[in-house]
Amino acid sequence: DVKVTQSSRYLVKRTGEKVFLECVQDMDHENMFWYRQDPGLGLRLIYFSYDVKMKEKGDIPEGYSVSREKKERFSLILESASTNQTSMYLCASLQDRGNGYTFGSGTRLTVV
């Protein structure tokens, strides 16, 4: 089974902190994604990557950046955390559309 591991299940950070969310997948997938999920708004794409050192903006990239130095690892960075970034963050990996995304277990981030 493909596994996507997110390093933290719960995080509490202060406004203005730089926050790193880590995601690692173990099946050599080229495609990785970061979403945030909020009640009533569903899943919104922040950034995605097709290959090492490649990144593409999703629909809501403002306030975020990403890093993909190795194929298996895709990191989401909140440059200066704000309260409106309090959310559930989901990382996903993709082999092909037919198999759908494999999601990590999510990181619930609270910014105070």
Added chain:
Amino acid sequence: QKEVEQNSGPLSVPEGAIASLNCTYSDRGSQSFFWYRQYSGKSPELIMSIYSNGDKEDGRFTAQLNKASQYVSLLIRDSQPSDSATYLCAVWDFNKFYFGSGTKLNVKP
């Protein structure tokens, strides 16, 4: 940005009934459609895909697609309490999925 619309619910059905979940999408050129299930506190998981007009059956689940009406639905027959979850409709766009906000289904014993 592609729009995928779902009624947020909750949709409540008695055990053994048919649950009908609906989804509309904005891009007439979309070709591939998917249903994910998300249990409370868990991540979404893929349950069905459909690419052609008509019905596709998989066990108790049937996906229906009408591209002319830009409408996708998921039927769950003989609903069980274990089907209680949020169901996300998703549209494939070249290299990523766009998701609706989900419909919460409650199946009452």
